[in-house]
Amino acid sequence: MSAVISASNLSKRYKATLALDQVSFQIEPGRIVGLIGPNGAGKTTALKAILGLTDFSGELNVLGFDPRKQRDKLMGEVCFIADVAVLPRWIKVHEVVDFVAHVHPRFDRAKCEAFLARTKLQPNQRVRQMSKGMIVQLHLSLVMAIDAKLLILDEPTLGLDILYRKQFYQSLLEDYFDENKTIIVTTHQVEEVEHILTDLMFIRDGRIVLDADMDAVGERYIEVMVNADKADAARALKPLDERQVFGKCIFLFDGVGRAQLEALGETRRPSISDLFVATMKGTYA
Amino acid sequence: MKTSKANTLFWLVKREFWEHRGGFFWAPVITGGIFVLLNIMGIVTGEVFGARNGFNLSFGGGQNNLRILSKALDKQSMDTVGAGLDMVMYSATMIMGIILGFVVFFYCLGALYDDRRDRSILFWKSLPVSDTATVLSKVISATVVAPFITVIVGTLTGLLMLLTFALALSLHGVSVWHLLSLSHPLEVIANMVGSIPLYLLWALPTVGWLMLCSAWARNKPFLWAVALPVAVGIVIGWFNLLGTINVSNDWYWRDVAVRILGSVFPGGWFSEVTGIGGNDPAEFVSSLSLTRGYTALASANLWIGVAAAVVMLACAIWFRRWRDDS
DSSP states (O other), X not given: OOOSEEEEEEEEEETTEEEEEEEEEEXXXXXXXXXXXXXXSSHHHHHHHHTTSSOOEEEEEETTBOTTTOHHHXXXXXXXXXXXXXXXXXXBHHHHHHHHHHHOTTBOHHHHHXXXXXXXXXXXXXXXXSOHHHHHHHHHXXXXXXXXXXXXXXXXXXXXXXXXXXXXXXXXXXXXXXXXXXXXXXXXOXXXXXXXXXXXXXXXXXXXXXXXXXXXXXXXXXXXXXXXXXXXXXXXXXXXXXXXXXXXXXXXXXXXOHHHHHTTXXXXXXXXXXXXHHHTTTTTO | OOOOHHHHHHHHHHHHHHHTHIIIIIHHHHHHHHHHHHHHHHHHHHHHHHHHTTOOOOSSTTSOOHHHHHHHSOHHHHHHHHHHHHHHHHHHHHHHHHHHHHHHHHHHHHHTTHHHHSSTHHHHTTSSOOHHHHHHHHHHIIIIIHHHHHHHHHHHHHHHHHHHHHHHHHTTTOOHHHHHHHSOHHHHHHHHHHTHHHHHHHHHHXXXXXXXXXXXXXXXXXHHHHHHHHXXXXXXXXXXXHTSOOOOHHHIIIIIIHHHXXXXXXXXXXXXXXXXXXXXXXXXXXXXXXXXXXXXXXXXXXXXHHHHHHHHHHHHHHHHHXXXXX
């Protein structure tokens, strides 16, 4: 099957800053891609380009459409949740369900109502009367009832408590995701998406610095816990990062053979957040 | 579920109504309620003072009946009474029309701005709806839905007023049905409903300009929408004072500034119609007739306004599509 998104040489400049700098990537169907980067790295700009919300230079194809020219058609196949507070505050639950049911050809009303029945939301409740968590529940119920090929989540769980956050990703995995769907998610709460991602993209200063599937990440990056006496030997192998825990040194290596590292100490797969911190070193300096 | 373009547009308009129920529906209803209340208070006051001062307004005394009343009123005064009653019906809608002007003005100003400010535009833009359809639905809401509701509520209020007045007069021995037969409620209703298309055409330049500002301004659309035309007017006035250019101040203010800011107030098109007024109420009322109003269609002013509105709305759609607020 062909790629859901293929981008080549995407660039976008806001007055002084280059938000995207000759970015190229491909996303295959049936993947859950984490787009991770520091604030201002260009994540939201990349998503906006994919959604046809901003102009850019370069080639971009999303589900066979050019988001600049065929946005209306594209949005029939793509769903989008920006960070929490974007549902209009005046609208009532039954109004927004009615509205989406009548303007979206791929919306399944029964499904949406089944999702809503699991929440405390009342049909006559207005968005302005809801907590952030409830707004996200409503938005997610709407989105999961749409049979879209691509779902884009931009900081979907920002400001939610842990119960809502866990529930959010759990519903997505259990009731929504399948091999025909693709999800792109940006978030700063990396630990929470770590176990559901199939692919990882790091973006920094408008460039993609890492683009790999999770298996490849596990092959390539290895963390070793080394006793102090072997620390110099480990440093000689040029680790990405080094930190001290309980008198031991933890080194993060990129592309060094596993056998070689096992001789130094206990090896394990690094967490995405450690990998992220190591990769982004010096971003704000 | 199947969706067609017309269906999408219908739901977009419905959405506008949901959001602006207060301005579109409750504003005329409340105005109407206050209007009726004030009039009833006025009638009661009149009755009380009349009774105290021993003044009796009744026609024909005790032996009231249709024949005597008809005799008592000659043709001219019958026309006057009828025109007066028609004016009663018009007056409710006229007052609501002023409210309508304000409602539509601020509605247009916020139409393409408010959802950018609270970022709910990201939700609307996540649906497969074209920006053209969105803007069009807002134009329809401003120029058709809002005036239509005003006319309906205004008509009902007018009928209520008519009955109240007729009832009050009947206490003084004048037959209600005879009085009502002197008025022309159907004609009044037809005139008001019939002027909605005229309102649409006349209001378009203001709607277009306000929506353009609404779609374009990063903040304070009101200031841009009002300050820009006023500033241009002042500059023209200044150049005229210096004598360097020859653009008529009057022309600018009347045919540009007022047209792009004030045309949402209904009835403006009568400035393009000759022979408004008359020697008595009946003539005045008939000079407001639909056929007279529609002679405004012959004026260049109206059509130039429509053409300008189309250009401004096209720009508004473009800004709606590409304005990037990050």
